[in-house]
Amino acid sequence: MSTPSATSRRERLRRTTLRQIHAVARKLLVTQGSSAVTINAVAREMGMSGPALYRYYSGYDELVADVTAGFYRELAGTVEETRRTWAAAPAARRLLAMCRALRGWAITHCAEFGWMFASPAPSPADSGFESSRYEAGNEFEKIFLGEIVKIWEAGGFPVPRPEDLAPSLRAQLDAYSARIGEPMPPAALHVFLSAWTRLYGLLCMEVMNQLSFAYTDFEPVFEECLRDLCGMFALAYEPPSAAQPRPAP
Amino acid sequence: MSTPSATSRRERLRRTTLRQIHAVARKLLVTQGSSAVTINAVAREMGMSGPALYRYYSGYDELVADVTAGFYRELAGTVEETRRTWAAAPAARRLLAMCRALRGWAITHCAEFGWMFASPAPSPADSGFESSRYEAGNEFEKIFLGEIVKIWEAGGFPVPRPEDLAPSLRAQLDAYSARIGEPMPPAALHVFLSAWTRLYGLLCMEVMNQLSFAYTDFEPVFEECLRDLCGMFALAYEPPSAAQPRPAP
């Protein structure tokens, strides 16, 4: 058998090793915390001796960035899969399911989510506007944008009058709109971004434990937020299906 | 002169050294990033040789925790000062000033705020419910709570009917209310917490660069958020005083 086009044997081995690196780094992160993820520790755990990892990453920061990007992809995949699962359902139900899937992943993968939000390698400067992490985060947020665009096209939702938006805000919205191909009017984008900010912001606060002084169980807080978001998009809120009753304490 | 009561000479020297440690750690954080803040580097920068710092902190995590708590205190002080400055003003104006002071500090002290939100030492386990950081964060959030309580007592604001809140949420609100001495009915606390979550959440997103894909200048976004908050508390929104025009690019 000839070498099957693009995937030489070397290539396949390399990919396998890369996957293993991801897996081991993640295991260390989850079981022993952020500071346990070191080039040496990962290599050791794989039975490799230290500097070998430099064949795969130019340094610690790059490793962290790549692993983090992997998390973004996984999360995006989870949400995307939820979207497909509910493809035939009404838009509201699908959107709610996606939001809940987002939170579900986040709270069952706290360590990973924490890294995504504030990775120990603060990215190659904020300058890295084209960084892998930026890219991945964008990709993942686009899934939700796509849904909102569909809702907009189907029935629309209330948006502020453009002249009610601060000029500087309008300018930014115009720029963003242009950058992503003008799928919606800027005012509608503004509603989307507000909603996204609230959803994602709440999630970050939960996972980063910034509200633990008040809440121990965020589920109802999150649902409250979802109810608000439904209001913003003129959708009917539906409580989560009682499919999975919570275990008694 | 006899030793002046509680502050012996030794004590004063120690305090001075501690302040210097804070200052140096902060300088390293701001100028060279989180990873530059190491026990050794701090000591070196002070002209001290390494392990001397262990006379002040039992280890790296404790140092980070203390420095971070200092940031909380400073931020709380800034907001508190703003509150005093506007003590005679109408409640809405004072609250807006405090929120803007909060953001003002955050965006002019990105590195510090980032540490507060996600310090490299993820706290002595989440178990540390009585940790210094938890305490400091709480203290700082209470300043805002105090204002809202005053607004509640003065004229009140719309709150959800208790029976409209999820039972689990009500229970948490009751517990929180009890913990802080029942200054307001739980439903009013809920409004406060929602507002706090939105304000603080937005700020975190800004400082952590999570929305840079859409916004470059958050000022109007933040003002929009303030407008919403005013709505929640039945206050009249007022744009920021044009006292400080922004410099032209």
Add this chain to the structure above:
DNA sequence: AGCAAAGAGTTTGACCCTATAACTTTGTTA
């Protein structure tokens, strides 16, 4: 088939960081 180049991995070593132990200096106090 044979051979050079490239890839994967190893060891070595310089340098930095944490943290402990043992020791010195210096201020406080009975």
Add this chain to the structure above:
DNA sequence: TAACAAAGTTATAGGGTCAAACTCTTTGCT
């Protein structure tokens, strides 16, 4: 003034990041 405690020092063990020099294997080319 002698004893004590606090503050600071050096020495050292152990781990981490990387670069450099060196094998060994796979691959591509002739």
